Amino acid sequence: MDRKTAGRLFQKLSRRFPEARSELQYDTRFQLLVAVILSAQATDISVNAATRTLFPECPTPEAMLKAGEKVLLRHIRRIGLAPTKAKNVIKTCRILLEQYGGEVPEDRDALESLPGVGRKTANVVLNEGFGHPTIAVDTHVFRLSNRTGLAPSKNTVETENRLLEIIPEKWKMNAHRYLIMQGRYVCKAKNYNCSECVIVKECEFHDKHFEAAAPVKSKS
Incomplete structure (x- = not known):
């Protein structure tokens, strides 16, 4: 994936998850x-x-x-x-x-x-x-980096380095948060539904899965 496409991908994820942040609770x-x-x-x-x-x-x-x-x-x-x-x-x-x-x-x-x-x-x-623009690679970030073609790699360190290279500076601070939210709630390891994905056009995954919308029941 090229840097321009990666920029569009994160722009869309930022709109999909505007409040993306760690779900862990802490004060210090x-x-x-x-x-x-x-x-x-x-x-x-x-x-x-x-x-x-x-x-x-x-x-x-x-x-x-x-x-x-x-x-x-x-x-x-x-x-x-x-x-x-x-x-x-x-x-x-x-x-x-x-x-x-x-x-x-x-x-x-x-x-x-x-x-x-x-x-x-x-x-x-x-x-x-x-407040450092680091990228934490967990299972969601690793899976999405490979599945979408964003940063294909064989291990988490390689994934991190490739993400740092391709992600535009403005998105680096929140990049892993967006990917975690996307992986946790939309692009799951199993039972993923590309119909609900906002980055489906940017994603390079070869086996996209679209579920047909439920038929609208007639009121008559």
């Missing part, structure tokens, strides 16, 4: 970091359900570390991989306090050095928390 950068760590292989709904009780009790790294792993696990036990995530969050809290004065670092390498934080998580924190 620290809470954003914790929420994104917890969201790995879990839904935003399940994470929000957990943090709704966790964050009021443990709003800061100090409070989280003081509460300890058992208390944290009690709040997040219904989230996938909860034991491992609890250990990682507690370790991260300790590092934030010992090395960064309790603040979330505004640096990719520093973020990726934290337990439970990978490239996608770091990109989300830099984008959502600090």
Whole structure:
């Protein structure tokens, strides 16, 4: 896909999802970091359900570390991989306090050095928390980048780099949010319906699927 077509694609997605933003609930950068760590292989709904009780009790790294792993696990036990995530969050809290004065670092390498934080998580924190035009490649972004022909690639890092190359500057800040919303609610992995897609003309997918509109019932 060329840069001009990509620009039209994101312009249309911006109109389709004018309020596109992370669906994770948080008040601070620290809470954003914790929420994104917890969201790995879990839904935003399940994470929000957990943090709704966790964050009021443990709003800061100090409070989280003081509460300890058992208390944290009690709040997040219904989230996938909860034991491992609890250990990682507690370790991260300790590092934030010992090395960064309790603040979330505004640096990719520093973020990726934290337990439970990978490239996608770091990109989300830099984008959502600090306003950097980074692109977080999750399963939706990866699928749509390949399916639409926007940035065909074999892995997420390659996808990220290709997206950064092709996406016009004005759309980079919100690009992954638009793709996530499109992938979550329209261009799903299965049962996708191209009839509901606003970027169907720009999309290069070879196996588009259109559902016929339901017949209008006669009033007579």
